[in-house]
Amino acid sequence: MGRKVTLATCSLNQWALDFEGNLERILKSVEIAKTKGAKYRLGPELEICGYGCADHYYESDTLLHSFEVLRKLLESPVTQDIIFSFFHNINEKKYLSSPGCRKVLLIRPKMTLANVGVHRELRWFSPWNQTRQVEEYFLPRMIQEVTGQETVPFGDCVLSTKDTCIGSEVCEELWSPNSPHINMSLDGVEIFTNGSASHHELRKANQRVNLVTSATTKCGGIYLYANQRGCDGDRVYYDGCAMIGINGDTVAQGAQFSLEDVEVITATLDLEDVRSYRGEECHPHLATGLKPCHRVKVDFSLSSSGDIFLPTHEPIDWSYHTDGSNAPLDKFPYEDNEVRTVLMLINLPLVMPQAGFLLPLSGGVDSSSTACIVYSMCVQICRAVDVGNSQVLADVRRVVGDEAYSPKDPKELCGRIFTTCYMSSENSSTDTRNRAQELASQIGSSHLSINIDLAVKGILGIFSAVTGMFPKFRVNGGSHRENLALQNVQARVRMVLAYLFAQLCLWARGKPGGLLVLGSAILTGYFTKYDCSSADINPIGGVSKTDLKSFLSYCVDKYQLTALRGILAAPPTAELEPLTDGQVSQTDEADMGMTYSELSVIGRLRKISKCGPFSMFCKLIHMWRDALSPAEVAEKVKRFFRMYSINRHKMTTVTPSYHAEVYSPDDNRFDLRPFLYNTRWSWQFRAIDGQVPTTEKAPGLDALQKP
Template sequence: MGRKVTVAVTTLNQWALDFEGNLNRILQSIQEAKELGALYRTGPELEICGYSCEDHFYEPDTYLHSWQVLAELLKSPTCKDMLIDVGMPVQHRNVLYNCRVAFLNKKILLIRPKMLLCEDGNYRESRWFSGWTKERQTEEYYLPRMITAITEQTTVPIGDAVIATKDTCIGFEICEELWNPQSRHIPLSLDGVEIISNGSGSYMELRKAYVTVDLVKSATFKSGGAYLFSNLRGCDGQRIYFNGCSCVAVNGDIVSRGQQFALHDVEVITATIDLEDIRSYRTKIRSRSHLAASNPPFPRITVDFALSDDEDVHLTISPPIEWQYLTPEEEIELGPACWLWDYLRRSGQGGFFLPLSGGVDSTSTACIVFSMCTQICDAIQKGESQVLYDVRKILCQSDYTPSDPMELCNRLLVTCYMATENSSQETKQRASQLASQIGSYHFPILIDAAVSAVIGIFTAATGFIPKFRANGGCPRQNLALQNIQARLRMVLSYLFAQLMLWVRGRPGGLLVLGSSNVDEALRGYMTKYDCSSADVNPIGGISKTDLKAFLQYAKNRFFLPSLSEILQAPPTAELEPLTDGQITQTDEQDMGMTYAELSEFGRLRKTQNCGPYSMFQKLVHSWSDKCTPHEVAEKVKHFFRCYAINRHKMTVLTPSYHAETYSPDDNRFDHRPFLYRVHWNWQFKAIDDAVAQMTKDKRGSSDRQVDSNQLSASTTNVNSHFMRGDRKGVLI
């Protein structure tokens, strides 16, 4: 009797609606799994059509083409003698389901619909799909005729069931079912299911890779078994980046894992599992055995197939491994670079154009492109033929092979320093030095003539000449003159992006890169339709603090000494006149808050769902060592005023790589209004009343001696006043 089985989990870089490409990548993964000795292969969520089809899931074409791809898989000799499950959408009785379809030797065994849908963050699954609610039940699914012609089956079971082979039992979870408090792997394992596969579409956020790993390990720690987690990789046509990390866990230990970020489209990892280890582990947990004895059974789909071999003594069991997590700086180096690569090779463009100011943000963007070039060169050296093919296609040069990242960067990245009379020589020099160290095709330009022309048009029409504040102008004039410079940089960026490859004797155009960070978007510290407006923005979901840490890391990682000077310089927009040739304008002074404070405001607003009053209540304690209650109140009110005034800018925010939980991206992640009442009268009055109460309580405690009971009574928390409607507390 066999006891050892080899299973394969797959990481695929699929693309929404790319049915031909998706099919080829699935077939490649099956072939690789077979060559590695696996008899069971599982893959990521909705791998046939791509996860991010979104409203295309309403279109009958999406389901037709998905079935056509499945038909090709069923017919393919590559799939012979291997148990396979794939992810695809299925319509059953006029209801749309997100499903796994398991098949073997031209026979569909089971269609298993997703039972628990994901609605968090960037997920909106119930907009298109419904969850299967009939626990431990199956129904008959009538197959399309094109499938019946191949399988000779008219109907197949659809529902909450498991597959019983001659030697083991396989069950399914789909993505969110692992995260849910009532995960399906618990009742499955209690019913004797020994292998549980999960096809997932889980995207990355900074510092979050451990979450999935911990969940996968714990899924088998309490009740034993093998857990197969297959995840997507790539941008799939969206702001998010699916970050791989496919893995296999056995009895609470990770025994095999894939990469978090990589440029190759197909990655297959295998694990060899001893089924007797699972059975022994489970029987030793006596409380589990007692509970399992009364567990309601799942419908079993019996199949005359074995994953093990009677002569498997030569197979070596996969031992536990230690998961090495990337640092946030490494995640910034690799993730956005891979996202840019996907975007570039699928957009049909010839490279990137970046306005390089010599500041932290544009420098970070340039370094991420250089990281992309480094990864491309590394992949080509390792024999990744698809990467080399894509590079040659982008550059329209069929015999080209990059010699080093700098040489490739010169072909793929054009950088431009756009100076005005308000720009300093220091930032110009820093931009030039960085460009020479990463190899970008760089040039400086002066845009004063364009600025003067626009001002001249205004003056000719009105007879008025706007002035900077430093020259006696009012705040409105000062702001308008800054915005002219910023918006003209956007216009010129697109002009150069469209024509620079023509200048360099190459076909095609360039994608314009934005370089506004998540904190500036949150605060609205940007000009609408300025050079923050671009085609894509690789740092739009990353905080200023993390970008500085990334540059400190990149300085040594890529040997870029110019980054030291860039990190030491205070962030500035350089849109106001210089004083004796020196910068007087700084970002934090303009914003009225530090970048560190902005990050805290952002996390409280988004991840902890704080309005003005709740935010004040939290910060008045956490900032008590550096601010009085009155100062905290003023900072909170200033943030919410700025947030309300500038929220409309999020409606035109450049599509950005999603990396931060407090991203204010209006289009997908942050569904809040874009038009607010700026004064927040009710909320700010609540804060003012709370400050007054705290000041009164503090003054009273210093004027008299009280025992602990009296002190407790005299300093009743403002929240209790709020809850009972006490007029001495806050308005209700």
């Protein structure tokens, strides 16, 4: 009997309800695993139907088609002679397929469900909470016909081969304070597998790697981690990061971001290394009184008798995405965010068949960030084509509608698939027009200059004809309400024109297809409802203004986009009010009554630290003590919550955006708060007002006063 085992895990670009494509990718991963000599293959969570099915899990069709795919997998010759662990919407199954024997070995249900942030697993599933208990599950007839089985073990059980013991965790269970791998290791399980659907957030990969590493550092063992890759039809991005570890070391790492639909990594490891590690490091007395795992025995070996000369994998250092200089993980990982967003954008024209993107480019930080992300997408597509990625080339040809096309360079590709437009009005400055034009020229986008004054005057003419009234800007003697209406009509006209040009500008050039409209509204909520922030997708919706500025600074150096320097230096402005002597008189920060930097801090306290008005005030008097007095802090907190409650309704219509981090405005998906508030916040503000004089008179006043 041998002692060395070759194991495979993978990252797959599975899509919700894409049963045919998901089946093809699963079979391809098994074929690659076998080619590399693996006797065991692990796949990501819910790989058959896709993780992001949401309320489709309620539909009987989803379960039916999942079992039909399972039957195809069992019948395929590709899946013979390997233990194949896959995930189904009744949770994890493992089966052995060998000549003359196709068999479902066990069903191990998920015991801890993800139900925070973007996850709602308890809406559709129930956790298995009967530790160490197993029942018999009746297989559907279509599976019985293939396997000859009527029932299969279902519950908290492990798989026992002739040479080792394999136990499973499923995604969230690794993050649980009572992870199953602890008790399984004390009961002699040597190989742990985790099929996951863990979405990307900034800095999250580090947490994942630490959890996997610590799992085997404590108790020894081999750990296989698989993950989804790609969009899966929702607002999150799954970043892969498949890995294999042993005794606290990583021995194989998959790509965190990749254009490959199927990635399989393997490692050959010595089971005796696990046993000797446990002999010294583990504490067998902790297993006293522990109920043993139910073992499902299978007449199969992962090792072979002639493996003495088979080399094993050595430990490696995990390679993280950084800004290129191995910056600390508490810094904004520009490349990480850029690559994730780029890969998501690449998928969009394929699933929403279009010929590219259109972006209203204002010459400000927000829209320029979106433009840089599209340009970066073109860079990465060209790199993939240059190294021979035939799938990426086929996808690009499908998008541009030319089967003979091959991108020459990023600027040329950008010109084929990306249209930018500067929508000027009589309130627009020459500076912003020039900044937008210069950036478009440097990235190569097809750029349009559109004047919206005719449309705005037409709409106001209709209003005047009906009411006999003509609104005026505040500087011309108009009221606040008139001033606001005149700003909003400009913003909303831009949205209408953006969609008109997205649908027809290629037609006007004699080319087929339409364009997806990209948005560029950020976390603040400082935008007009149904204006040009309304789009098909918003690449930067989950990122703060502070991080976007850092991202653009990074793009200046990485892509030599010198136009961004002027964009970064300019004050943020909507340019919706009349100019003064040809210069901008309106700025975002003056309108908001706080800087974007201050707003970022306040937003994180509200969302991540769960602060209401009073607790936020109590934190900020310390955080901002060098710049603001307690009374000034109180005014900013009260202004934020007044404006937040007034503008919260905008989040109900916010353009779908990528879930970049836990500070997200995504309504009814991540941020489950009301959209109708009493905007006076009378009780809360009274508590703040009562605390201000007490704070100013308290001992240590100097520490809470600005210089």
